[in-house]
């Protein structure tokens with residue numbers, strides 16, 4: 001299969017996991033929304049740290065020009081390069097705006113803990129935020145309730161999306177009030193792939209700035225798939241996970257506008273976050289150091305740089321978008337006609353609006369189980385079933401129809417093929433057309 | 443793991459056939475008002491996750507209303523939840539708590555509701571989980587802590603002889 005003249009099979013050869021066989025068949029990996037596979041260049045970058053300069057990267061004073069020893073010097077060079085690579089990826093003003101985290105969740109927690117909210121301030125999100133962009137704000141609400149001595153205090157509010165899950169800018173704008181100190185939204189949904197258009201982000205950023213608030217963008221599902229320029233969008237904080245874009249597991253990034261990072265209280269503190277301490281007080285480093293407590297995942301930083309370079313240069317966002325559209329179009333063409341009383345798709349119909357994600361739902365968990373089990377057994381298909389960490393939205397929308405918990409998601413990345421989509425669609429079709437024949441697998 | 447004919451028939455006719463967009467089998471319709479007792483149980487054997495929630499409204503020692511919600515359940519878990527919900531409605535809390543979910547003979551009323559003369563083992567295991575779940579919902583209603591759900595024996599393809607069939 002070629003996309004924009006690229007041979008996808010050639011790209012696949014870079015991924016050792018795709019060469020594995022079980023029962024004589026290769027894997028069909030369709031759980032890319034959760035984590036992607038890794039190309040050899042990323043694995044090599046990780047190995048490089050451990051084999052060549054596996055040393056302590058901590059203990060440097062801020063802005064120091066002290067001479068490092070041999071291993072530290074080499075590591076330092078890679079660290080600087082990695083942070084700059086992440087900054088360039090996002091169009092950040094400086095690499096000092098890049099904070100390494102373990103993942104998007106940690107990055108969002110740093111922001112939710114660090115902003116100095118006061119009782120009366122509000123945090124706004126859509127009705128469909130990932131738990132990682134909901135729970136940290138509910139915790140902020142709990143802390144403010146305690147502070148205010150008001151158990152009823154509402155801090156976190158939400159606005160509704162369109163009926164089909166599409167983003168509704170008017171509703172979002174209308175929900176911003178003078179109390180809105182934070183607008184925290186997902187750039188792209190991990191449930192149905194819908195994306196908030198760039199124009200909408202810009203309009204929301206402008207409005208939230210007018211009322212003195214900040215826009216926090218959960219970009220876990222956008223940065224791996226499309227160019228995201230923080231300055232062009234006008235956002236204030238942004239979080240994403242490197243492991244969703246071919247990078248090492250447990251690596252993520254918090255980007256923040258430098259002046260805002262400088263005002264953010266540190267969350268996890270201790271070793272390497274400090275400029276100096278005395279028995280009774282502490283002076284923290286400037287960002288990003290103050291947010292990176294303890295010794296870090298240095299191998300992960302090398303792997304992150306390799307992953308970013310691989311995704312943006314070796315593969316390229318154009319190829320990613322074109323391939324995802326081709327794959328999701330095929331999946332949609334095969335799966336949408338199966339719609340019946342026991343099976344339907346979530347989100348907008350048009351695959352162009354859903355990135356690389358297609359989510360199926362059923363009031364019958366047995367049917368979802370059967371598809372997943374059969375796919376695993378017969379064709380090594382790996383998909384995800386459940387609530388995908390958007391429980392609050394699924395409960396709100398689908399508890400009444402009994403389907404909230406019975407969802408199955410297939411998510412593609414550039415290395416997936418039309419043949420893989422067909423193999424998955426064949427399984428879905430068999431089960432949906434003859435569900436009662438497959439309940440033994442449920 | 444094979445689904446027993448009894449479970450398959452009950453599920454197909456009474457549950458699966460009643461499902462659709464906007465159509466929810468009666469035992470699985472959310473309660474109109476917040477529950478007074480709630481518990482979840484994970485009957486996690488087989489290919490399903492079998493996360494099942496039990497919600498009830500109790501008053502004066504009796505269950506007035508009850509409903510279940512199934513997350514990625516297999517047919518046996520749906521069937522067990524359906525039968526248990528129907529059984530606890532209108533029943534006294536004391537009677538519900540009097541059954542021991544580890545005692546297979548205590549499950550007789552549920553096998554009866556399933557129909558057929560055999561006691562298929564896939565149903566046995568899920569009845570045990572469902573009973574443990576509704577009992578915890580009753581305890582929750584009564585302001586008591588939930589009891590840990592025992593690990594029940596995995597279902598085999600064995601059929602229990604109906605002990606009432608002398």
Ligand SMILES: Cc1ncc(COP(=O)(O)O)c(C=O)c1O
Nearest residue numbers: 103104105130132186190220241
């Ligand atoms: C939209 C969105 N936000 C946040 C997260 C959390 O990412 P992580 O688990 O890497 O912290 C995810 C993960 O799937 C996601 O899809």
